[in-house]
Amino acid sequence: MDWIREHLTETWLAIAVMLGVAEMFSLDLVLAMLAAGALAGVATSLVTDLVAVQAAVALVVAVGMLAVVRPGLARRLHKGPELRLGHGKLVGTQGTVTETVSTLTPGRVRLQGEIWTAQPFDETLSIEAGETVEVFEIRGATAFVHPVPRLET
Incomplete structure (x- = not known):
């Protein structure tokens, strides 16, 4: 000591x-x-x-x-970039409807080159083929989408 x-x-x-x-x-x-x-x-x-x-x-x-x-x-x-992996990386992306999407009959959308089963996020909507949609959620193998509003000219 x-x-x-x-x-x-x-x-x-x-x-x-x-x-x-x-x-x-x-x-x-x-x-x-x-x-x-x-x-x-x-x-x-x-x-x-x-x-x-x-x-x-x-x-x-x-x-x-x-x-x-x-x-x-x-x-x-x-602090660093937020890493979104797997299906979560599709949330927020836009895609194109290839088969009509409705609550009763799930359709198909093309997201980043892949075809996904899709349902409308808003259960009252029906989204026709050719529409541009945004992915709001992924549940299992189903993308829940909402149409992207278009500006009318």
Whole structure:
């Protein structure tokens, strides 16, 4: 214990390095913020020999980093393009009706080069062949579609 008190700068630095290495395995940014607090402890140990002051500075910096820096940094690092896979990628796309689509008699639509069984999203509609539709939902192997409004000229 006396060695730690005599080598506080090295102790704080060792703590910071260990937290930094552990952060490389966790990738959660929590340990990195604690390592920043330990580095603040290193800086404080160069100014004063009071352990309580060093610990207080390290604690304040670590909590401040966790509360202020980490949320924005984590949001920025974890933000990326939304990946839509499988049938979900068809939702929002447009296609062409190849066979009349109604609630009583499901029809067919061409979506991105594939023919899909389709029903109208609005059960009161009947959509004729040749109409352009937008996919609102996919349930199983059936696309639920709604006609795309046309501008009359």
